[in-house]
Amino acid sequence: xTDRDDLPDVDGYNRIYVVISAVVGLAVxxxxxxxxxxxxxxxxxxxxxxxxxxxxxxxxxxxxxxxxPSLDFLIALIHAADVLMGAFILVLMFLHWAAFRRxxxxxxxxGESRSEAVAADGGERPVSEARSGGGSSEGGDGS
Amino acid sequence: MSNLDHGKFTRVTxxxxxxLALDVFLLFFSGYAIMFNDELWxxxxxxxxxxxxVAVHRIAGLGLITLVIFWVTLQVTSSTGRSxxxxxxxxxxxxxAFIQDIRFVLGRADERHPNARQFAGYKSDEVxxxxxxxxxxxxxxxxxxxxxxxxxxxxxxxxxVASLFQTKAAAMAFVTxxxxxxxxxxxxxxxHIFEHGMHPAFYPVETKAFIPRSMIPEQHADGGEEPDTxxxxxxxxxxxxxxxxxxxxxxxxxxxxSVLIASIFDEGYPVPRELAIGGGPTSLLMTIGINxxxxxxxxxxxxxxxxxxxxxRWERQLEASDQEPATAADGGEPRSDGGxxxxx
Numbered sequence: 001x002t003d004r005d006d007l008p009d010v011d012g013y014n015r016i017y018v019v020i021s022a023v024v025g026l027a028v029x030x031x032x033x034x035x036x037x038x039x040x041x042x043x044x045x046x047x048x049x050x051x052x053x054x055x056x057x058x059x060x061x062x063x064x065x066x067x068x069p070s071l072d073f074l075i076a077l078i079h080a081a082d083v084l085m086g087a088f089i090l091v092l093m094f095l096h097w098a099a100f101r102r103x104x105x106x107x108x109x110x111g112e113s114r115s116e117a118v119a120a121d122g123g124e125r126p127v128s129e130a131r132s133g134g135g136s137s138e139g140g141d142g143s
Numbered sequence: 144m145s146n147l148d149h150g151k152f153t154r155v156t157x158x159x160x161x162x163l164a165l166d167v168f169l170l171f172f173s174g175y176a177i178m179f180n181d182e183l184w185x186x187x188x189x190x191x192x193x194x195x196x197v198a199v200h201r202i203a204g205l206g207l208i209t210l211v212i213f214w215v216t217l218q219v220t221s222s223t224g225r226s227x228x229x230x231x232x233x234x235x236x237x238x239x240a241f242i243q244d245i246r247f248v249l250g251r252a253d254e255r256h257p258n259a260r261q262f263a264g265y266k267s268d269e270v271x272x273x274x275x276x277x278x279x280x281x282x283x284x285x286x287x288x289x290x291x292x293x294x295x296x297x298x299x300x301x302x303x304v305a306s307l308f309q310t311k312a313a314a315m316a317f318v319t320x321x322x323x324x325x326x327x328x329x330x331x332x333x334x335h336i337f338e339h340g341m342h343p344a345f346y347p348v349e350t351k352a353f354i355p356r357s358m359i360p361e362q363h364a365d366g367g368e369e370p371d372t373x374x375x376x377x378x379x380x381x382x383x384x385x386x387x388x389x390x391x392x393x394x395x396x397x398x399x400x401s402v403l404i405a406s407i408f409d410e411g412y413p414v415p416r417e418l419a420i421g422g423g424p425t426s427l428l429m430t431i432g433i434n435x436x437x438x439x440x441x442x443x444x445x446x447x448x449x450x451x452x453x454x455x456r457w458e459r460q461l462e463a464s465d466q467e468p469a470t471a472a473d474g475g476e477p478r479s480d481g482g483x484x485x486x487x
Contacts, residue, residue: 012153012154013155013223017217017221018217020216020220021217022213024212024213025210025212025213026213028209029212032208032296033205036299037300039303041302068308068313071308071312071313074316074320075316075320078320078323081327082323082326082403082407083407085283085327086327086403089331089333090399090400092276093337093396094396095244095248096244096334097388099247099248100388102248102250103342103375104343104385104388106375107375107376107380108376108380109379110379110381112379
């Protein structure tokens with residue numbers, strides 16, 4: 001692929017920064033992996049006294065479930081965020097769906113053939129003829 | 144063939160988008176095979192059971208960290224990246240674009256707002272780098288990826304996080320937090336696939352994110368005449384658009400609603416408040432709905448690859464037209480940019 005920096009308005013990323021960023025990305029990943037790989041239970045720091053359910057001994061959490069209020073709150077918060085964002089995403093979804101249908105109504109129907117049909121990839125120069133060719137019933141194509 | 148009217152992303156951005164998509168799809172497939180294991184048992188089995196699925200998820204998770212850190216570093220260090228910050232900043236125009244979209248759907252506006260426009264056509268100069276949805280995607284992805292990465296690293300070692308809080312339930316709470324957090328992104332990505340796959344002018348995939356702007360010929364309007372429409376009425380609708388967009392729209396909605404409902408009941412895996420192993424209630428309807436949601440993601444993966452196929456075809460076409468010196472596929476004389484308008 002030839003470089004096309006001769007075209008205007010093409011200021012891509014400088015190669016140096018791309019390489020630096022890739023190296024930093026890999027380095028941070030390696031560091032994160034190294035940290036979490038060493039993140040494990042240190043048995044001597046575990047609470048081992050009072051081995052009853054009431055006393056919160058080993059295994060008591062299996063009976064109680066999650067008793068940390070902050071974590072409970074976090075989960076409730078995320079549930080709420082899920083529902084709110086879900087509702088909003090559905091609104092956006094229906095909005096775009098309806099907009100797409102309206103846009104599609106403006107386009108030519110599949111079978112419709114006209115003399116100056118233009119490929120969807122804009123094969124022809126767009127502005128010059130379309131605008132001036134008002135005689136070909138092209139202009140105000142409403143529906 | 145899709146319209147190529149607004150390549151606005153650089154080559155690095157398009158490549159990054161494809162890699163991020165691939166990685167996030169892997170994370171979704173493996174992560175929700177775990178969380179919705181009642182409904183996606185086949186996916187869990189396909190990815191190698193519990194062991195294999197978790198391995199895929201962890202490897203893809205590390206890949207995500209690399210990609211995200213790469214991107215953040217690139218945006219901060221390079222001047223192109225720094226200028227992108229301003230392009231991604233929400234403005235009042237984005238809110239107006241949302242309101243105008245509602246008015247457009249109700250028939251009270253004739254055009255979509257420039258900040259909402261996916262098909263730019265003759266008005267491509269007005270269209271910003273990112274639409275209002277695009278900016279929302281960037282913002283939500285930023286927050287979500289940060290929280291997902293932090294919580295994901297925290298639950299890398301379940302025993303580690305359990306000892307940190309002195310209770311095993313803490314590990315499960317974080318697993319649940321992690322899974323519920325991803326649901327927002329899961330729903331958002333489903334919408335994203337619909338939005339960029341089912342636009343009538345671009346169907347079946349919008350190439351904006353696949354064909355870099357360096358490969359898009361610059362076209363300048365002749366004279367000072369300002370066209371008053373985008374020119375969408377000159378494009379032909381694909382014969383299959385109505386059927387496919389209706390079916391795909393329906394399964395996208397069903398998928399979003401299903402994972403949303405399931406996320407309320409399936410408090411992750413296993414449930415932290417009452418320590419019951421397994422998900423919440425499941426039913427045939429829920430199973431079908433969630434599987435349709437996963438199907439939407441599968442379609443997204445295919446479309447993402449198809450976008451790259453289109454880019455390669457476009458590349459070939461450009462190279463072929465480069466061989467013939469006189470053709471104007473790239474807008475005539477490439478080296479003259481300032482003088483283009485006066486040339487004609």
